Amino acid sequence: MIEWFVTLQVIVACAAGILCIVLGLVGRLPGDVSMGAVALVELLLLVQLVIAIIAPAAGNPPSGSLAEFYIYLISALILPLAGGFWALIERNRWSTVILGGVCLAIAVMVYRMGQIWFVQGA
Template identity: 35%
Template sequence: MDGPLPLALIAASLLFAVVVLVYVALARTPDWGLLGLAGVIEAGVLVLLVIAAFQVGDADLSGPSAITLFGYLVAALAVLPIGFLWSLTERSRGATAVLAVVGLTEAFLVVRALQVWAS
């Protein structure tokens, strides 16, 4: 699970949060561009999950550590769609700001998964 993918996901998630904050400042609602960026992040997290599933047997992860790792990765897969559903159904400035929190949460979840992997 080492390599450039987790770092790229962290950077993309933080970029997503910044772009969403610009949307909030301009009082814009989410559009296809944000959805596309979120889709790229989701695809990257899915690839990371598959890589971790194949490499967990070779790593020195015990049962609870492996469960924690996959918990973080599955949460990272779930948080963006949930945030987008909330944002698209409410269509307010505050609901758009939720996506900034989602972007920061996504970055945090990937960082925690890396920390569990490294321990």
């Protein structure tokens, strides 16, 4: 993993989460802005997946459990897809708030993945 990329992911996920929560609380339905923010978070997670596959082969192994790391990563990859699907099926203001909650949960998960990779001893 790349440390600055983890920081970027956490910042983008927090910004997307706050944006979606504010949009939902002012009554906006899921639209291009909220779904685009969630799509950006998902795109960064896909890039993280590629980095996590290549990093151990390039001499950057995790200090913690690789299995635990991948469980977090796969769960984080599923969350925006499930939240976005649900938001498009049940289009109301609370769907946009839920998208914000999904993005904030991903921020926490990415932070934890960084701890597993960089800090936690095996």
